[in-house]
Amino acid sequence: MTSTSQLPITWNMNRENLTVSVIIPTHNRSASLRRALDALQLQSYPIDLMEVTVVADTCIDDTLAMLQEYKAPFKLHAIEVNCRSASIARNTGAAAASGELLLFLDDDIEAMPPLVESHVRTHQARRGCAVMGVYPPKLQGATRYFDVEVRAWWEDKFYQMTHPEHRFEYRDLLSGNLSLDAALFARLDGFDSAFGNCGGEDYEFGIRLLKAGVPFVMATEALGYHYEHETNNLDRSFRRSRQEGRSDVLIGQRHPEIRPLLHVNDYEIPYSLVDKVLVAVAFFWPAAVDFLAAGLRKCLDLLQSLGMRLTWRWLRAKLRGYWYFRGVMDELKSRSAISSFLQGGPARADLSDREIEIDLQQGWEAAERLIDAERPDGIYLRYGELIVGHIPPQFGIEPLRGVHLRSILATSVSDRLLVAMAANGMPKNSETALENPLIAVDSYELVIGH
Known part of the structure; x- marks a missing residue:
């Protein structure tokens, strides 16, 4: 891993300057988008070397009107699409970009002034890398169990990834604060548009980057604060778990060698008798188990009010696992299809001639x-x-x-x-x-x- 913490913040105009295209996909979050654009005005990188492309995906709020009125010191482009797909939105922005470097930012990230410059300096030090910046959640004062869990997960994730001895895997490819050479992105055909609105396109792209020998690098000063908590909650997290189940199946279909590593394997041999019963019933009567899961979801609020954190965590993990499994069912439909899916990959994930x-x-x-x-x-x-x-x-x-x-x-x-x-x-x-x-x-x- 390469760190940019030793790099000076002041921009040296004598060095080669790269043009940067910042690409921001957005959907009905005009307030977050405005905050993201305001932060980009304060970047330490020369503003004339930056352009920002906002891809407004199926927006029915005031996003487009805000963009028309927004006064930006950089080149600002707005593209309207109707696809409800982050992968297509990012690819659309990349296709319209003119910069040598593509920098993908989520619309709920407030970039600190060195963010763009740190990405550029890291690419200058190591050309041909996938560079990721840090974007911890902005959750000061949040006391809900869910908020605390989210903050702990992100903090641990970035803590591990910024360690010099960290060995990067495909799940480390995070597209919320990511930059690549435009030519490299085009050569790899960008994000897989077939993932649609189920997510997971960044993980799949991570697999292709690793297969192509592209190193992952952390730029520690490419810092932005993540405001996702404004729209994030337990119910949304369970919807995401279901999307993750779907996306893991798609990843496994495209890259069979990854199948032994996927959580889909957990449902071939359930851990307990209760898990076995629920898996069996879910195939024959999914509506009943969905109803049970919805009732257990309400129990999480009760557990929080009673201060029963350990039980809350256990139940939340079970519900996340169930909704992940429902996502797998959405794609594979039957128990036999899951077995065939798993048997279609290698028997082991530790085979190599290198x-x-x-x-x-x-x-x-x-x-x-x-x-x-x-x-x-x-x-x-x-x-x-x-x-x-x-x-x-x-x-x-x-x-x-x-x-x-x-x-x-x-x-x-x-x-x-x-x-x-x-x-x-x-x-x-x-x-x-x-x-x-x-x-x-x-x-x-x-x-x-x-």
């Missing part, structure tokens, strides 16, 4: 350099003649980088590594090796713990 073997006895830095040179999908680790671990390949995840090795050894093979080192002769500081998280291996520091 694996290498590394001898950690040769030194820490040597191992990192070899991984960066080979970018393997999997690694067999040994110390001298002794095998200490295996990092198996995984579908839908970026090839390994040298920086990944540190955390893998710390969390997966530290015990076996210590045994192998002892068997082959500990380094000079071995007396404190079991207590000290740093162990020297041939004069290199090998981190095996925190």
Whole structure:
């Protein structure tokens, strides 16, 4: 992962300047859209190198009138479409864009002044990447269990993604604050328009980016605040869960190798007897289970009022799982179709012919350099003649980088590594090796713990 935190904020006009097309799809949220446009006026990037294209998708509020009256210091284009599809809206904006760089922003994100500049600087440092900015939810003072859960999820998501050792997967491709070279976006045919209004087009696009060898990069200063909570609630989250079920099926149909990783597998072998009964009844009498789910939804409000947070979380997870399953049913219709869908993919998600073997006895830095040179999908680790671990390949995840090795050894093979080192002769500081998280291996520091 590349971070831009070390990059200066002041724009250097002597460096190559990229033209940027900011693309904002919107649907009946004129107030949020105005806030997003106002924030773009305050960007530190030269305003004459920016254009903003708003794609108004089936808007029946005052969005179009607001755009006609809006006074912008940058080039502002408005395109009206009637598709109710974020993927088509984004593709439409990209097709009309003239910038070298495409920057996709959601209409409920308030961009901080360095956002555009940080995207540009990251692309200048590493051309050909998919660059994502951070957009935590603006939820100060919110105390509802749902708001707290949403905030915690997003904060943890960005915390993990901004760690240098994070290994990106296709689910990390977030289109709310995303930039790519316009030529690269066109070459990959953009977002899959077949996803319509069920969402998931960003995850599918993430798979194609990874298959094409496009690195994911976080630009930590490309910060925007997400105001989705203004329209987000429990009922909407359950609708999204149903859409996620549908979109996972579409992803699996386009990329069969991903099928073993999808939550669809959870419903082939339900966890408990209650789950088995509900799955069986849902196929034959879905309206009855929907009615039960609606009643349980009301229980969430009661649990909140009683302060029963753990029970609230358990029930919400069950309801999310049910509505996800209903989305799967929407696409596949029957239990036999689900079984056929899962059997149509590989039996395992850890198969690849791009694996290498590394001898950690040769030194820490040597191992990192070899991984960066080979970018393997999997690694067999040994110390001298002794095998200490295996990092198996995984579908839908970026090839390994040298920086990944540190955390893998710390969390997966530290015990076996210590045994192998002892068997082959500990380094000079071995007396404190079991207590000290740093162990020297041939004069290199090998981190095996925190």
